Amino acid sequence: MAKKAPQKRLGRGLDSLLGGPVSTTKQQKSNPAVGPITPAEPDKPAGESVQKVSLGRIKANPYQPRTVWDEEQLAELASSIKANGVIQPILLRKNNGHFELIAGERRLRASQMAELEEIPAIVRDVTDEEMLEIALVENIHRSDLNPIERAHAYQRYIASFNLTQSQAAERLGENRSVIANHLRLLDLPKEIHEMLVNGQLSMGHARAILSLPTDELRRKLANRALAGRLSVREVERLVRKHLEGDKPKPEKSEKPAHITDLEKQLRSVLGTKVSIKARKKGERGKITIDFYSLDEFDRLTEILGLSRDEQN
Numbered sequence: 001m002a003k004k005a006p007q008k009r010l011g012r013g014l015d016s017l018l019g020g021p022v023s024t025t026k027q028q029k030s031n032p033a034v035g036p037i038t039p040a041e042p043d044k045p046a047g048e049s050v051q052k053v054s055l056g057r058i059k060a061n062p063y064q065p066r067t068v069w070d071e072e073q074l075a076e077l078a079s080s081i082k083a084n085g086v087i088q089p090i091l092l093r094k095n096n097g098h099f100e101l102i103a104g105e106r107r108l109r110a111s112q113m114a115e116l117e118e119i120p121a122i123v124r125d126v127t128d129e130e131m132l133e134i135a136l137v138e139n140i141h142r143s144d145l146n147p148i149e150r151a152h153a154y155q156r157y158i159a160s161f162n163l164t165q166s167q168a169a170e171r172l173g174e175n176r177s178v179i180a181n182h183l184r185l186l187d188l189p190k191e192i193h194e195m196l197v198n199g200q201l202s203m204g205h206a207r208a209i210l211s212l213p214t215d216e217l218r219r220k221l222a223n224r225a226l227a228g229r230l231s232v233r234e235v236e237r238l239v240r241k242h243l244e245g246d247k248p249k250p251e252k253s254e255k256p257a258h259i260t261d262l263e264k265q266l267r268s269v270l271g272t273k274v275s276i277k278a279r280k281k282g283e284r285g286k287i288t289i290d291f292y293s294l295d296e297f298d299r300l301t302e303i304l305g306l307s308r309d310e311q312n
Helices: 071-084 105-113 128-140 147-160 165-172 176-185 190-197 203-209 215-228 232-245 257-270 294-303
Strands: 050-054 090-095 098-103 118-123 274-278 285-289
Touching: 071 105, 090 105, 098 105, 098 128, 105 118, 128 147, 147 165, 147 176, 147 190, 165 176, 176 203, 176 294, 190 203, 190 215, 203 215, 203 232, 203 294, 215 232, 257 274, 257 285, 257 294
Parallel strands: 090 118
Antiparallel strands: 050 118, 090 098, 274 285
C-alpha cells in the first residue's frame, strides 16, 4: 500500500474504525441471529443511520481473508434470521454505484440463504486501507478462524502495511510469539495445511512437527499423528527422539559428583536436559540447556526471566 497506515493498537482500537467498543475476548455462545461474537459494528456515530439495502446491490469484501465457512452454522443462522430477522446491521461502503461489504459476511451469507431481499446496514465512508484493516482485524480476532487462515491474515496484514512482527503485534494487541508461530505454519507442506484447515491436526501438533528438518519427515509424522490420533505430547516426544537420534553420541567421561548434582538440580527446575561442562580447574566452562520446540523455548525463557521480544 502506498499510503502508510497510522500507528494505533487495533486489538483495542478497532472501535476507531468501526465507531464503537470492540470485544476481543474469546468466542462465546450468543444470540443465533447475531452469530458468534466478532469485533462488532456497534453504536453508530452521530449522523449515521441504519438503512435497508437490497442484497442484490452488495458485493463481497475484496479483502476478506476467510476462505472456509461452516455451512451448518450458516444454515442455523439463516433459520434464526427467518424467525427473528437480522438483529445487528452489517457495515457497507458505497463504491461505483454499488455497495461493498466491510464487516458482517456471515449475516450476509445467512440472509441470502434465508432468501431475504433486503438487509439492515450502516453505510460508512472508508478508504481501501481502512477497509482492508477492518476486514483483517475483524477476522484475526475471531476464535473460530482456522490456523492457516489466521496465518495468511497475519501475513497479509504485515505485508499490506509494511510492518514488522512486533509492530503488528502491538497494533493488534497480540503477543509477538503468537504471530510468529502462526506465520511459521506457512512453511509446512500443503498436505499438513489441509489437516489444519480440516481440524485433523491442532496448532500444537503443527508446531512440534515444524521442528523436523525436512518436509518428507514432517509429512510422515503428520500422517502418523493423524492415523494414530496421537496427542501433542506424543508428537513432541517422537520429534525429540528423532532429533536426539541424529546427534553424535559424545564420549562418556566421569564428572565430579558436585557437577552431576548441579545438573540434576537444574533439570528439576527447568524440566529439560541440562549439561554442565567445566574445565579442569573448574573456573570456566559452559551450561547447555536443551529445548525441542518453540513452546518449550518460550517456557524456558519465562523461567529464566527472558522473552524472545526482549531479544529482538
